[in-house]
Each structure stands twice: as C-alpha cells, then as structure tokens.
Amino acid sequence: MAQGDAVEFAHSGGLAATKRLTRDEQKLLGQFMTPPAVAKFMARNAIPRTFGPIVRILDPGAGSGVLAAAVVAELLSRPAPPEQIAVTLFESDERLVPMLRRLAARLRHLARIRGVALSVAVRHEDFLLSREALSRKSVADVIIANPPYFKISARDPRAVAHAFAVYGQPNIYGLFMAVCADLLAPGGCWCFITPRSWTNGLYFRAVRRHIFRALSINAMHLFESRRNHFTDDKILQEAMITWGTAHAAHSNHILVSSSAGTRDLDTVKLHRLPASQVIDTGETHAVSLPTADSANPLSEWNATLATYGLRVSTGPVVAFRASRYLREASSDQTVPLLWMQHIKHMCVEWPIGKKRECILANANTAWMLVPNINLVVMRRFSPKEDRRRVTAAPYLSGQLHGPVIGLENHTNYIFRPGGSLTTEEAKGVAALLNSAVVDRYLRNIAGSTQVNATDLRRLPLPSMETIQAIGRRIPSRPSLQEVDAIVQAELFGSVDVAEVA
Template sequence: MEKRQQPITVKSIPGNPPGDWGESLLDFAHRAGRLFVTGITRDEQKAAGQFMTPPKIAKFMARRLVQSVDLPHVRVLEPSAGGGVLIAAVVEALLEKPDLPASIELLLYEQDQRLIPTLESLCRSITEVCTAAGVRFDYVIRCEDFLLSELALRGEPVEGLLTIANPPFFKLNKASDERARRHAYAVYGQPNVYGLFMAATARLTPANGRWCFIVPRSWMNGRYFKAVRHTMLRYLSMDSLHAFESRRDSFEEDAVLQETVIAWATGRAVRESGLNVLFTCSQGVSDLDQASVQAVPSERIVADDGDATVTLPSEGVSLMDAWSATLASHGLKVSTGPVVAFRCKEYIRAQPSHDTVPLLWMQHVGQQEINWPVFKKLEHVRATAANAWTLVVNTPMVLMRRFSPKENPRRVTCAPYLGTLPGAVIGLENHLNYIHRPGGRMSLSEVRGLSALLASSVVDRHLRAIAGSTQINAGELRSLPLPSMNIIEAIGCRVPEFPTLEAIDAAVEAELGPSATVRTVAA
C-alpha cells in the first residue's frame, strides 16, 4: 500500500472533553492521561506506580520500535496501557511507514478500571483512522493485571508481536505477593514490579518480534535484577539504548526523580556475535532531537558473565579498560558498617562514658573529610564483649556513604580515615561502607590515594555508566577495575590533606595522564 498523505487526526472523543478538531491520536491520549492524573492524589499515583509518558518520548520510542518492521499483520501489546499514549504513538508510526501493514491488532492491559473508557474511546478513533488508511484494525482491552494474565503466565512467544511499555514501578514482597511468586524465574531479593513486566514480555517476543520499554536504570546492575537480566537476554537481543542524564527532565510533568533509560530489543532465535548497539543520550526531552548516535559493540554494553550487567557507554575507550587489579588483588575488602541502629539501641549512647567509643554515621562522612562529633546524632557506642561483633578495628580505612544523591558532582562520597579517633575499636553505622585490609593495615598513602581515586572523575564516569541507583553497591566496588597500588599510593602522596575535586583530578591526571580526566558522554 502507498503511504497515506493526509495527517493522522481525529475529531472529538465521545465520553471525554472534546479536543480541538484535528487533534492527533497521540495528543488525545496524552490529554486524556493528564486529565486522569490530575484527578487523583499524588499518593494514589505513587501507589499505582502510574506515570504517563510524554508525547515526544512516546513518539521517539515508537518510531524506533517499528522502523525495521515490515510484517503484513502486526500485533501490538501494551501490558500497562494507562491513557494509551504509547499505543497511539505506535499506530501513528505504523501509518507513517511507506508500506502500510494490512492489519494491526492491539492487546491492551490496564488494571485501573477508571482508564478503560479512555482506552475504548481511543481505540474507536484508531479504528476510524485505520479504516480511512485502508488498514484493518482490531483491539482487545483487558481490565486485569497483566502479570497474572493467562498470556503472561503461559510465557509462549506470540508471532509478530511488538511490545511497548512504560510499566508501573514499586517494590514487591516476594514472599506474599502473587505476582512475585508466579514469576519467580525473574525474582531475586526484593523485586520491583517493573522488572517482572520486562521479563514476562521478553518471554512473549518471537524471533520476528520487537520489544521496547522505558524504565528506571536500576535494572541494569545489581543482584536484585540479575534474574530479570538473565531472562531478558535469553529471549531478546538488545539493539538500541537511550539514556536521560537528568533525573527530572524525562517525566517532567510528574516530577519523577529517576534516572531513566529506553531499551529496544529484537526477539532472539540464535545468539549472534559482532552485533552493535545503537546508543543515544540526552539531558531530557528538550534536547532529544539533538542526541548523537554511537554504534557500540554489544560486548561493551552487556557483560558476558554471571551478572550480565548492562553498562551505558562513553565515547572512546575508557582508561579503566586497561586496569586489571581489583580490591581483592590488592588484599583489600569492602564491608558494610555492622551497627544496625534499631538492633543496637541498648548499646548506642548520646554521651560518652568510660566504656564507649566513637560511632560514625553517614552524616559524619563528607567528600574527603570526616567530621566527628557533630552533636546531632547518638555518636557513641558501648565497646563490650556483648556487642563486640558490631565493632571494627580502629585502623586506617576508606569510609564511604552507601547512598549518595545523584545531583552530587561525584557519585561516590568518601573520605580517608586515618585511625585518629580514640579507642581500639570504633562503630560504623549500616549506611556506611568501608574498605580495609583484613589481617593487616592500610598505609596512609594507600588510604588517601584510594579515597581520592574513588572520588575522581574517571571513576565517577565508570560508576554512573554501570549504576542507575543512589546506592553504592558493594558488588560494584569489588569488581571495580583499579590501577597498580604504586599508582594509588602516588596519588595519595600528591593530594593535599583536604583536597577539592579539582585537586583530586589534578593528582590523578599527573599519575595517569590527561586522558584520565577528559569529560565524555555518560549517563
């Protein structure tokens, strides 16, 4: 069929406030979705994990999804349809192709019955548009939880299926939530519902199918999403990624504070080598059209190991690619502070006494400095035989916050601790990580150098590429590539006692070369 030249528009939508004549399918769906969101409370929206996709992003997702699709009969699944923005964008993108499909079938799942009339109205308008274009259109709307649907639980590929989704995101209790139990193949630790949507739809994707999700970045690394990644990569071959660097500019109407990515994939019949992933990156929606494109070998994106970590690339070759050492090879270990406050209430004190030692909390650790006491916390802990298991040897170590705001200039907030507080042991609260040498002692230059390196721009770029959450994962630190200990100590000898980030980068550059601190594209 020849491409239809008239613009894709609808007149008015029965059962909803009428829009302007000539309103597009996408504009109607967006308007209807916004009307729904403004009619519920913020708490209701967060509880449902319901955040509507902006039209420009929906169009961006849909066009890349259907770009290579030339099937005469297209099936489209939206497992969390909301107001229908993504479905409207996919239909518009299909009708803009030079060769129109003979038929389009939609299967929509939406659990909130208040949105069903909107979806019905949208599908009636799509029917009119497709009829005018000479394309047969059929649709089914199911008011049920997709994850508990027969389709999702059966998990068999559907011929010619295109899946597009902006799923809800909230944590599930794996022991009591039926969705987590029924999709146990994709569950580890505390699952998030959006990961189950990704895994369940991956199983439905055939070799001639396509798949596209917009989701937080947290699925790309860490143990909690390991089973999700393995399921996805079993059924999908990832071919495109887009990263939004800003936490605020991708879902600006809903003020979503998440680092977000869009992933596109093709159903995988066999594993192929030598494939590239198209990678684009923007701050948010406003500069989406200006995002440059990189073609990155897939092995640089998806780790071929047991963790299957997905990493956002930077331009060029990373300096860290040449580093082969790790904390373990340097005889170092990263541990989590053993003092869990609510379990150790009987030992924690506001005032010092003859049997207490300093207790450090996250608030005591700033970027390259430790401030204790600050007189705003219970800053002392008893050192007795009863609670000895909660204390650590008072020796030089690197202390770091386990959680660091993403707006901070560097992902890691850490400081060299030189063992100067009083006592043979000290307390470290559970929101701190510490790097130490078990059975030995780190030198002052090792502590200063490693702390500076972790806060440097070269390591910051690496961590932002692999980590999409605010948590500084101990597993990521254990696998972090490091240079030789001679270089780390040399950096430690160069940095001043209380170095700025600029002074840190200058010291790293002096030891590693100018390429260490060149700013590259990373999310």
C-alpha cells in the same frame, strides 16, 4: 485528523485521570504517564525492520494508551503500512478503561483512512496473571511498555507465577520486562522505558539474565537530567529506554545515547559501543552505561565565570543605531570594530575587508566602546553546520590599535570588571569554550545554534589552576584538534572522553 493527534489525545486523557489522584495514590498504582515526545521516540525505533500483513501490538500496562497510539501512528505513517493491526491493551485500573475505548475508536478511524484494518482489545485485568503472561507464548510483534514501578512481596501471586525472574524482593517492573521478553514472535520488537535500577545488582540479576537470553539488545537511551522542568510527571529523571529484538542473533554493538530531556532528543549523539562493553557476559549480566557523571565531566564542576570575578556581556555596538559612527576605512579617529565574522576559533582576524569594520572613537561613542584589554570574544550565533557550538577567541590587549575597540552586537565578550584577564586566563577560557567537551555539554542544554549570555553564565568551569594550565599550553592560532588535545590532557590526563562517552 492528524495521526499525532491520537498520541496527544491519549496523553491528555491520561493526565486528566492522574490529576485526580494524590501523589501517593499515583505511586501505589504505578501511574506515571509517558510524555508524547518520549512515546513517539520509543515507537519510531520499535517497529520491526520487516513485518508481515498483520502487526500485533501489546501494551501490558496501557494507562491511557499513549504508547500503543504512538506505535499505531508510526505504522500508519510508513509508506507501506501493514494490512492489519491488532492492538491489545492491558490495564488494571478500571477508571482508565473508558479512555482506552475512546482511544480505540480514534485509532480505528485513523487506520480506516489509511486503508488498514485495526482492532483493539481492551483487557481490564492484571497483565501478570493474564493467560498470555502465564503461558509465555508468542503473542505480539511489538511490545511497548512503561510498566508500573513498585516493590511487591516475594509471596505476591505475580512473583510466585514468575519466580524465574525473582530474587529477593521483586519490583513489579522487572517482572513485566522479563515476561514480555517471552511473548514476542521471532524478530519482534521489545521496547521499555524504566528506571535504571534493573541494570545492576543482585535483585534484578534473574531479570537481566532472562532478558538477555531472549532478546538481542539493540539500543539504550538515558535521560540524564536531574532537573525535570520539562516533564509532566517527573518520570524521566534517571529513566532509560531499552530496545531489543526477539530471537535474533546477538548484535555485537549497542547504540547508546543520552539526553537531558525530551527537548534535545534531536541533537543527541549516538555511541556505538561493543555489546561486551555494555553487558557483562559473566555471571552478573550487569549493564555499564556512560552515566551523566562519567560522560559529562562538567557535572562535577561547581565554578562559573562569576566564581572567578568574570562577567559576560553582549557587544554594545548596535550597527543600525550607530551607523553614523561606522566607517569603511581606518583613520586616526577610528578604532577597530569587531563583528562576529572577525572571530574564528581561537583567533581574531581584523581587518578582513568587511564593510564598516571601523568605528569613530570620540566622546559620543565612548560609552559603547570597550577598553583594549585582555578579553575572550565570541560569536553569538554559529552556523548549523559549524563543528562547534561556540566560536571563541582570546583577544589580547594591544592586538589591535587604539585605547578602546568596538564589539558589534552579534558578539559576546568575557571580561573582568575593574581589571583584566591574564593572557593565560583569556587563552584558557577561550580554549575551553571551543573544546569538544564543552561543545557536547552545550549541545545538550542549548537546543538552538545560539549560545546566549545566560548559557555562558551558567556554564560549569573547572578550577582556575586548570584553566590557567590550559592557557599556558595553547600555542598561537591552534587548530581545534590541538585545543582538544590540550584540554583533554589537562582535564583527564590523556583520556579521550569521546571514547568514554
């Protein structure tokens, strides 16, 4: 049995349980289950750097146990797992208890295979009123949670019991965060997935003050997507994960990352920001995070290629079908055929001594050839190691000989049907496509090294005036640094978004 199975097993049990609930019941019980990819991501970074022979794991609102399962799987996958793992699972809904017991049996089995003794205590009770929560003594080395979220009255016994973390009307998740910050052994890991609302405002100030006193915050991850087609429960919308270490010297830096969802977790960029830039050390203890809007200017652009009457197509020459028309050398019957190798960042180089870089231009091939007018040409694939997702170049009319040119099928090109791009437009669009700003955006939405025509059609663009202004400033054969500097300057003045993000 693979170790990941326990996570999937827990998750499917959880989904089966919540499917029986109406959306309102689900909200009332705070039952939104963590997708396995997120549980594993949380767990990977929630294991203490060093641990003793026993590791104690606590999940205070276990649901079907997916988070604890992910931590156990992670520990068992380490070259030197602990000798013993003790898991404590709190869950107030008795319908989930049998599921947790089944999961416990599976985890014990997996641990035994690895030679690790594992015990699971399933506690069917309200965590916030448990003796552990009330005593606030150290009981765990790892606390991992996706706590319930709903408001409770300030007179609720749970709010009264933890009044230190209450200001105004509390949300139950803030109480879970604050109480758990006290239950860790020194060096223990605290990992919570929550909404972002706790990071600001008066109502959560007591929670923040408490957490930041008890923990050193190591990392935060934001889910930025507003479209949640990839989640089971839509919980990722505007959600965030926070990792902290108990009783540790406060770190000077915090790793901040963001992703659209779970699919792009492997490609997200990490930003190591000074802790003082992220957490206000003054009275508010507010957290400032680069939001989707500030980190990603594209989210504010409403135009696309279609807005400007531009279209994107794939190069029509399919080499193996057109092979009898392809030629090694140019003659007065041929025109240049651009393969993706001819396209570099911001310039087209032809010929390059590549095989079959010419194509016959005659009545038979006319349909697959493109007028020799201003275009933006780009590679359909970029090597993994390439610095940018898109390799695009302006192609200017007459740059190569002939009334038409050939574009091989591994290229895409942008054109204006029934007209032509101006030089400024071609240079401006190409520069944007090669820029670091667009690169960051595409890396988030396109998981693979391929940027397809659909991605390009959906790509948000700034105003045409901005595109033209960029195009006017682009010299011939600019470096990527020059492109970035010009794009940055036209979009943001001279601010470097890499610093902001």
